[in-house]
Amino acid sequence: xxxASTPDISLPTHxxxxxxxxxxxxNHRRRxxxxxxxxxxxxxxxxxxxxxLMHLAGDPTRHAELEALRTASQHGPLKGAVVYASxxxxxxxxxxxVMNDISAVYYAFDNQDAAPYGFDSSMSYARLGLxxxxxxxxxxxxxxxxxxxxxxGNMDGCDHHE
Ligand SMILES: [Zn+2]
Numbered sequence: 001x002x003x004a005s006t007p008d009i010s011l012p013t014h015x016x017x018x019x020x021x022x023x024x025x026x027n028h029r030r031r032x033x034x035x036x037x038x039x040x041x042x043x044x045x046x047x048x049x050x051x052x053l054m055h056l057a058g059d060p061t062r063h064a065e066l067e068a069l070r071t072a073s074q075h076g077p078l079k080g081a082v083v084y085a086s087x088x089x090x091x092x093x094x095x096x097x098v099m100n101d102i103s104a105v106y107y108a109f110d111n112q113d114a115a116p117y118g119f120d121s122s123m124s125y126a127r128l129g130l131x132x133x134x135x136x137x138x139x140x141x142x143x144x145x146x147x148x149x150x151x152x153g154n155m156d157g158c159d160h161h162e
Contacts, residue, residue, distance in 0.1 A: 009082070011043070011142075012081050014106050017041060017084045019145050022108050024051060025064075025086035026151055035086065035119075035151050038064035040072040040102075042081035045073035050079065068098060078102060078159035087114055087153065088139065090121035098136045108144035109151065117152035 017039055025037035028051040034054040050067035054060055065085055072078055080100035083089075088110045089097060097105060111122040121152075125132065132139065 013044075013144055014082075014140075018083075018108055018142050019107050020144060021084040022086050022144055022151065024049065026146065028052070029151065030155065036064045038068040038087045039084040040068040040078070040081055041070075041084065042078065046082065047075050047078075047150070059073060061092065062095050063090065065089055069096055071141070073100075077158055082106065088121070088141075089121060089128055091124050102137060106140045108142065109148050110141055113148040114152060117148070119152060135158050 002125050010084045021037050021039050022057050024039075028037055028137040029035035033055050034052040038048075038050050039046060040048040040050075048068040048071035050064045050071060053067060054064040056062075065083060065143050068083065069078065072081065081101075083097055083105045085093075085105055086108050087111065089105055094105075102155045114120050115122075
């Protein structure tokens, strides 16, 4: 009983997925990774749960959203799937999400939230001449269970290096 054109997902459900995403990002940060995570969900099923892997691979393209796309693609076409991201997608990830027919992105922190910590991709959007008004797919900010400072700021006893 699912209508692919109008996914009937309630706001509390979106919020619950996003809370999981933010928790994953925070746990990843505590283990030394960059503070980003993404989930990819289709028809209420979690197809991929991913974190930013730049620190392991020395590969600046291994953003959480792209990792989620790579994993979820093993389960077939992604048309109509929804992505939950701890941070607003950068232009590289947003392009890949659009190209793969992702229906919407729900995220916790926007570029303004992230800018004080050096995680702002708005300059890249500007250099590429990409406007988000209107956005190429719904980009919806939801409330986060934790603050941007908790996720992006200095952790106890460890310096924050970009
Ligand atoms: Zn990205």
